[in-house]
Amino acid sequence: MPSLFKQGDIMIGGIFPVFNKEITGTSMFDTKPPGVKCAGFDLRPFRWTQVMIFAIEEINKDPALLPNISLGYRILNSCASPTNTLRAALTLASRPEEIELTSPCPPAISALIAESGSSQSLAVAGALGPFQVPIVSYFSTCACLSDRTKYPTFFRTIPSDYFQAKALAALVKRFGWQWIGAIQSDNDYGRNGILAFTEEVKKLGVCIAFVGTVLRTYTTDQILDVVEMIKQSTVKTILAFVPEGDFYPLMKEIVKHNITGIQWIASEAWITAARPSTPEIYQAFGGALGFVVKKMAIPNLKPFLTGISPYTDPSAAFVRDFWEIMVGCTPRLPGEYIGTEATNEICTGNETLLNSQDVFFNVTQLRVSYNVYKAVYAIAHALHQLVFCQSVGEKAVRPCLNISEIHPKEVTDHLQRVNFRNQFGDDVFFDVNGDPPASYDIINWQLIDGQVQHVTLGHFASAANGDYKLSIQEEEIVWRTGKMVPTSVCSNVCPVGTRKAQIKGKPTCCFDCIPCADGTIANSTADCTPCQQEYWSNERKDECIPKTVEFLTYHEPMGIAITIVSLLGALLSLATMMVFICYRDTPVIKASNSELSCFLLLSLFLCFLCPLTFIGRPTVWTCMLRHTAFGVTFALCISCVLGKTIVVVTAFKATFPGNRISGKFGPAQQRIIVCSCTLIQIVICVLWLKLNPPFPDKVFRYSNQKIVLECNTGSEAAFYAVLGYIGILALICLVLAFLARKLPDNFNEAKFITFSMLIFCAVWITFIPAYVSSPGKFTVAVEIFAILSSALGLLISIFAPKCYIILLKPEKNTKKHVMGKT
Numbered sequence: 001m002p003s004l005f006k007q008g009d010i011m012i013g014g015i016f017p018v019f020n021k022e023i024t025g026t027s028m029f030d031t032k033p034p035g036v037k038c039a040g041f042d043l044r045p046f047r048w049t050q051v052m053i054f055a056i057e058e059i060n061k062d063p064a065l066l067p068n069i070s071l072g073y074r075i076l077n078s079c080a081s082p083t084n085t086l087r088a089a090l091t092l093a094s095r096p097e098e099i100e101l102t103s104p105c106p107p108a109i110s111a112l113i114a115e116s117g118s119s120q121s122l123a124v125a126g127a128l129g130p131f132q133v134p135i136v137s138y139f140s141t142c143a144c145l146s147d148r149t150k151y152p153t154f155f156r157t158i159p160s161d162y163f164q165a166k167a168l169a170a171l172v173k174r175f176g177w178q179w180i181g182a183i184q185s186d187n188d189y190g191r192n193g194i195l196a197f198t199e200e201v202k203k204l205g206v207c208i209a210f211v212g213t214v215l216r217t218y219t220t221d222q223i224l225d226v227v228e229m230i231k232q233s234t235v236k237t238i239l240a241f242v243p244e245g246d247f248y249p250l251m252k253e254i255v256k257h258n259i260t261g262i263q264w265i266a267s268e269a270w271i272t273a274a275r276p277s278t279p280e281i282y283q284a285f286g287g288a289l290g291f292v293v294k295k296m297a298i299p300n301l302k303p304f305l306t307g308i309s310p311y312t313d314p315s316a317a318f319v320r321d322f323w324e325i326m327v328g329c330t331p332r333l334p335g336e337y338i339g340t341e342a343t344n345e346i347c348t349g350n351e352t353l354l355n356s357q358d359v360f361f362n363v364t365q366l367r368v369s370y371n372v373y374k375a376v377y378a379i380a381h382a383l384h385q386l387v388f389c390q391s392v393g394e395k396a397v398r399p400c401l402n403i404s405e406i407h408p409k410e411v412t413d414h415l416q417r418v419n420f421r422n423q424f425g426d427d428v429f430f431d432v433n434g435d436p437p438a439s440y441d442i443i444n445w446q447l448i449d450g451q452v453q454h455v456t457l458g459h460f461a462s463a464a465n466g467d468y469k470l471s472i473q474e475e476e477i478v479w480r481t482g483k484m485v486p487t488s489v490c491s492n493v494c495p496v497g498t499r500k501a502q503i504k505g506k507p508t509c510c511f512d513c514i515p516c517a518d519g520t521i522a523n524s525t526a527d528c529t530p531c532q533q534e535y536w537s538n539e540r541k542d543e544c545i546p547k548t549v550e551f552l553t554y555h556e557p558m559g560i561a562i563t564i565v566s567l568l569g570a571l572l573s574l575a576t577m578m579v580f581i582c583y584r585d586t587p588v589i590k591a592s593n594s595e596l597s598c599f600l601l602l603s604l605f606l607c608f609l610c611p612l613t614f615i616g617r618p619t620v621w622t623c624m625l626r627h628t629a630f631g632v633t634f635a636l637c638i639s640c641v642l643g644k645t646i647v648v649v650t651a652f653k654a655t656f657p658g659n660r661i662s663g664k665f666g667p668a669q670q671r672i673i674v675c676s677c678t679l680i681q682i683v684i685c686v687l688w689l690k691l692n693p694p695f696p697d698k699v700f701r702y703s704n705q706k707i708v709l710e711c712n713t714g715s716e717a718a719f720y721a722v723l724g725y726i727g728i729l730a731l732i733c734l735v736l737a738f739l740a741r742k743l744p745d746n747f748n749e750a751k752f753i754t755f756s757m758l759i760f761c762a763v764w765i766t767f768i769p770a771y772v773s774s775p776g777k778f779t780v781a782v783e784i785f786a787i788l789s790s791a792l793g794l795l796i797s798i799f800a801p802k803c804y805i806i807l808l809k810p811e812k813n814t815k816k817h818v819m820g821k822t
Contacts, residue, residue, distance in 0.1 A: 001076050001091055002317035004049060008072020009403050012379060013092035014052050015114035016045045017080035018318050020245040021216060038079040041321040043360050044274065045116065049075050051369045052113060054304045055376035065392050066384050069403065078120055080245060085120035086127055110411050111136065111379045117243065118142030118189035125151040132409035136378060138371035142192045146433040153412045155434040157371040158293055161193045163438030167291050167460040168239060168265060169200035170470040178206050179490035179509045181230065181238040185246040186215040193241035193267060207490065207509030209235045216245045227253050237488035239265040244273035251276055255284045263486050266290030271443050272367055274359050277452040286447060291440035291460060296370040296424055301363045306353045326358065327351045374428050382414035392420065438462040442472055497541035499528040516541040519704055536705050551709040552615050552777045559615050562784050569608035569791055576799050577601040583806050596644050596670060603637035607791040611784040618696035623711035627694050628685040630787060631722035635681030637794065638729040639674045641753060645736045648750045681725055688718035702775040710780065727764060733757050756797030763790045
């Protein structure tokens with residue numbers, strides 16, 4: 001591998017991407033490894049190599065730093081390829097090819113300065129780290145390299161992308177960009193940089209519209225895919241986290257397709273690069289904003305650079321390529337034959353670089369070159385502390401360590417403790433992760449006097465605890481560009497009463513504004529907020545208003561109708577009772593058991609009054625009364641009917657010879673049946689009220705805009721136990737009456753009881769599904785309807801025939817007719 005080489009007491013290795021493209025060629029008949037050829041000579045990395053040589057020569061001349069010890073170097077080309085970088089690193093760790101076998105074995109490298117790309121640095125740090133070889137990078141910013149467990153010997157003189165991601169996120173927040181695109185290089189630098197940036201901006205609600213991937217070795221079709229991605233997107237701001245060499249092919253295509261009106265945000269890798277900073281590129285990338293590391297001017301560097309010549313050291317690598325680009329001719333060295341295939345004219349040997357105005361010789365704004373300079377001095381200070389056991393500047397003493405005893409691990413240990421101020425007043429030290437403090441300038445591209453220049457518009461500084469400070473001169477940007485910084489949003493802010501509706505397949509920043517659903521509002525936020533349970537949204541969906549309260553009242557038509565029917569039923573019961581009292585000595589009344597009939601009419605009177613407790617705003621007392629009163633009164637009612645049924649059955653059974661049942665079932669036994677059956681229901685109701693009584697409740701499930709006030713039954717089991725007990729009594733009555741329906745008698749009550757029980761059972765069987773499915777106050781209405789209809793059924797079926805005979809057919813109110821005798 002061609003190299004820049006100089007022997008010294010202590011050797012420092014260097015790896016730089018002097019050529020930025022790797023071309024591999026293989027032969028099926030070749031048993032050797034594939035040949036590697038590099039193309040695309042890059043002036044920028046070549047200057048980095050010269051800065052490293054300049055710094056080493058400056059240190060060798062310094063009597064205070066490493067006195068009487070010479071530093072040597074060996075610099076190789078990485079070809080901007082991780083595999084070739086690893087090959088170069090292994091080459092540096094072995095015996096240099098430039099040394100003859102008869103020469104004394106030169107010292108191995110004590111430290112390595114590498115590399116510009118993060119992927120390349122990862123390869124070197126992973127390979128040489130286990131051997132404790134210290135590696136100092138000047139341009140690798142991937143935050144992944146800060147992992148000291150994986151890369152314990154890696155250091156760098158440029159801040160980690162962890163801080164740059166925070167800086168870029170702060171810049172995006174400052175200008176209110178919420179919808180941005182991203183371009184990444186297909187390597188560790190680009191992928192990790194965009195990942196760190198994405199994590200930061202997501203905390204701010206910023207969306208990444210797309211992530212395009214580029215690389216210098218990509219085909220034209222792959223580059224055009226990214227161009228098409230940009231053209232189809234609506235973003236006005238794009239971040240390019242890409243090295244210069246990877247981004248330049250895309251830049252040319254963007255200019256070619258005349259894509260303008262985009263605010264570009266640059267990473268430190270390309271914002272100050274020479275090739276993109278041209279008037280041609282400016283038409284599409286003018287006004288680009290980016291973060292750059294601290295700049296510095298290195299005295300005496302320019303004479304050193306202008307003194308580079310292929311005639312000074314004909315064996316020096318890369319110098320011939322540099323000369324051909326700078327001078328424009330091919331140098332011919334003594335004894336060298338140049339074939340006719342040479343593209344450039346042959347140099348005369350009188351050419352010089354002293355008067356060149358190329359940007360290569362502008363040493364007033366050095367950034368990455370200054371990082372190389374600091375890396376060399378950091379290694380030199382670590383070696384000085386190791387060899388002399390004291391810092392530079394202290395009283396000179398004799399070496400405390402023989403140079404031959406230097407081990408790379410000791411250099412690494414001293415690098416971790418390096419902390420000095422160089423001749424420019426710049427503090428050089430590494431934190432616990434091997435990173436320097438983070439400090440960036442904000443650079444803006446401007447076209448001044450026909451040349452693209454970098455104007456400093458702000459500053460960003462970040463501390464290790466995560467705090468940062470961003471200062472930027474926004475007025476300066478407007479003044480120089482003549483335009484406002486563009487806004488970049490996918491969708492505008494939704495008006496009040498609407499919410500964001502995510503567009504399928506697009507990021508969260510792209511949304512439609514649709515009206516809030518009923519019951520939710522949106523005033524100052526982009527989301528619909530549900531109203532509290534007792535409130536509902538207005539028509540504009542920007543305010544919650546109280547829901548209407550609903551319960552069965554006396555003032556509405558349904559309440560009025562129920563009240564009238566209840567009172568009429570109660571009056572009919574009282575009227576019937578008066579008839580029975582007045583005609584209590586007639587055969588019809590005597591035959592129907594006047595005492596039980598009066599009890600039954602009294603219970604029906606109470607049943608007709610029960611619905612009145614169901615009307616009005618529910619309270620604790622009305623809720624407990626309505627269900628228990630209904631259960632007890634109907635139990636009393638059906639108990640009386642049961643007593644009458646048993647009387648009828650026993651009366652006719654007594655007609656058989658020797659049967660004494662009727663004699664044993666007198667008034668006392670009838671009262672016992674009625675009281676005991678009613679008492680059971682009373683016990684059930686008392687237990688219900690004691691354990692889990694009914695209570696007033698607000699029900700929201702029936703309507704979104706209404707609150708239904710109703711009585712919660714408390715215990716569902718107790719409620720259905722009350723209904724079930726009444727049903728059992730009714731079923732017994734129905735069975736007994738049905739069995740006695742054909743007994744011989746003109747006035748057989750069993751027929752009427754059977755019919756009344758059929759009506760009663762039909763009503764309450766129908767009630768159950770209607771009760772469960774009725775909404776709101778109609779649940780109460782269904783229960784009231786069941787009470788009234790069953791009570792009317794009993795009143796009419798049992799007492800109407802008797803009243804008809806008593807009042808309208810008195811001729812039939814005789815003992816003979818009642819007994820069925822003509």
